[in-house]
Amino acid sequence: DAGVTQSPTHLIKTRGQHVTLRCSPISGHKSVSWYQQVLGQGPQFIFQYYEKEERGRGNFPDRFSARQFPNYSSELNVNALLLGDSALYLCASSLWVESNQPQHFGDGTRLSIL
């Protein structure tokens, strides 16, 4: 079975632009979460979606948005990019949204803002 797939793997943008990152969960997984990881820090939670509804939102500005599609894939959108948005963006899927479900991570999208 394919794991969690993310695209693109790398992306370079300039300040003020917007970006869309994509994630396909493991087949059968209904929950998708997005995390931002900067060097020296652990992954920081951005959003969680389950059955196409937002189930959790981290402490990120409104420039960050996401959605989940009927096939459970997900997009993360970031508008008005800032230099500080440069990071590795990880997507993780799980069967359900409960706390005892391990997260299955993709390889991430490395976003660089110039």
Next chain:
Amino acid sequence: ILNVEQSPQSLHVQEGDSTNFTCSFPSSNFYALHWYRWETAKSPEALFVMTLNGDEKKKGRISATLNTKEGYSYLYIKGSQPEDSATYLCASWDSGNTPLVFGKGTRLSVIA
């Protein structure tokens, strides 16, 4: 805001040594504690999910314990091998709106 602390920040051990590191988390409103291994150029891999006080889990040479009353978890690696070199992340899930809060990780280097 939930605060998850891991120590040490980094660790160098010789092949064959046993080692352990610590994850501490707020004990109130505790739901679950996750451990992940993150090797360079790979994606984080789930090791354990623990929910009950006194839980002990084992996978090969790696094991973990959980104390929810005092808010800590230990990860043990017996007979470290070079392939154990990775960053080990713990994450706590509480009853708040933010599902998983990660620590900064412990970076383990095993020297052959």
